[in-house]
Amino acid sequence: MRTGSLYLMEIYIGTPPVKQLVVADTGSEVTWTQCLPCVNCYQQKKIMFNSQKSSSYKVLPCNSDTCKDLGNMRVCNELSELKCRYNVSYADGTNSLGELALETYRLGRISIPNVVYGCGNDNRMSTKEITSGMSGVFGLGRGPLSFLGKLPIYLGSKFSYCLVSHSKRNVRSKLNFGTNAVVSGRGVVSTPLVTKPSSPLYYLTLKAITVNNMRILFTRETRSMKEGGVDIIGKGNILIDSGTPETYLPTTVYQKLKDALESVIQADSIPVPKHPWMLCYKYNKNLRIPSITFHFDGGANLTFPSTSTFTRLEDYLLMTMIPSNRPYLETFYK
Known part of the structure; x- marks a missing residue:
């Protein structure tokens, strides 16, 4: 539900x-x-x-x-x-x-x-x-x-x-x-889960993000230390959290993704008061949002449609990805 x-x-x-x-x-x-x-x-x-x-x-x-x-x-x-x-x-x-x-x-x-x-x-x-x-x-x-x-x-x-x-x-x-949990069939891709001592969380290894032909790498050029408590360089650089609707990305990776999207979306983005880092557009049924592909360890490539990466709020479209140094968007939704 x-x-x-x-x-x-x-x-x-x-x-x-x-x-x-x-x-x-x-x-x-x-x-x-x-x-x-x-x-x-x-x-x-x-x-x-x-x-x-x-x-x-x-x-x-x-x-x-x-x-x-x-x-x-x-x-x-x-x-x-x-x-x-x-x-x-x-x-x-x-x-x-x-x-x-x-x-x-x-x-x-x-x-x-x-x-x-x-x-x-x-x-x-x-x-x-x-x-x-x-x-x-x-x-x-x-x-x-x-x-x-x-x-x-x-x-x-x-x-x-x-x-x-x-x-x-x-x-x-x-x-x-149990046995019903096995996922198989055409189109199924898989990537290794990474577990860490003393952590109840599930981690994956994200290698890159692609928008059209623009590939954004998770490398030492983005950040060599930890951000948001997660090491973005080694194995297990992101975690899965089904209880958090937004996707958080390292700040530098987020900015590169935002720049890539703005370069291919044929519309002017709208500044959001109090949240200047957000990517927002005036809703238009003719607006074309490109798909975004996440490339995981083991060769798994997962392509997200615009309905997974942008959400409509009244007359606006907002990207559902957030820099990891930003708080939850509570004030925006009030």
């Missing part, structure tokens, strides 16, 4: 199971939803989960190994507090504070007990997504707190997703686990 710029998935939590709509997020490992009793909760479309009515809900102790796996997201004091409490924040301003527990999840016909679950009693949603209908976040990242830790037992050790373009209506995206 798509709403706004997010992709939501249906899950059932608790006993009896309660349906929730959560963001499928490969960029985090903690799964949480808004949860009663609630101190501060935003309005959501689905019934809010009530932990006191679930017979399978088990709060974890603050001194448990699982609670300690939260790292700097752990906010309880094991000397004075019995219950494990977490505090997770996201780049767009969304935040959830609550109890960490074990709970039963149901996906399709399969029920999976004792999965780590965040019961969010105090939550804040970004202004941009306040009407999205999301109940919380489903962490698909790697790590000891992730739902994926239970996959080998119940659904196999694989998952895959296919996110349908926002321009296509009444078509659902797919998230598959």
Whole structure:
């Protein structure tokens, strides 16, 4: 299910199971939803989960190994507090504070007990997504707190997703686990996943970006150090985050891509107040936006249509790629 710029998935939590709509997020490992009793909760479309009515809900102790796996997201004091409490924040301003527990999840016909679950009693949603209908976040990242830790037992050790373009209506995206997660057939390309110690994230190696015949390389000419916490030179120089709609690029790479697009788009770009680095055009049905090809390690070339690289906002077309030294576009969308 798509709403706004997010992709939501249906899950059932608790006993009896309660349906929730959560963001499928490969960029985090903690799964949480808004949860009663609630101190501060935003309005959501689905019934809010009530932990006191679930017979399978088990709060974890603050001194448990699982609670300690939260790292700097752990906010309880094991000397004075019995219950494990977490505090997770996201780049767009969304935040959830609550109890960490074990709970039963149901996906399709399969029920999976004792999965780590965040019961969010105090939550804040970004202004941009306040009407999205999301109940919380489903962490698909790697790590000891992730739902994926239970996959080998119940659904196999694989998952895959296919996110349908926002321009296509009444078509659902797919998230598959186990044997159903294998993607094959004509047109399929692949590139190695790169894992890094102590990181729950998934990394790929991007070698170049092409606009028409203009090729923009990820080389030492762009930047020799780290930018945005990611080394853009070696293996695993970008990460996949299905919970972040925009694509962030190193500043120099972004500027070269912007220059290349402006040189081939037959229209004058429009300056955006407070965001002079943005590439924006007045919407015109005759405006031709070129496709952009990402070249990955292993020979995988992925070409994105304009519907994936530009978004229409009222009478404007905005490029959905952002320099990595710029904040989330919260102020633009208000």
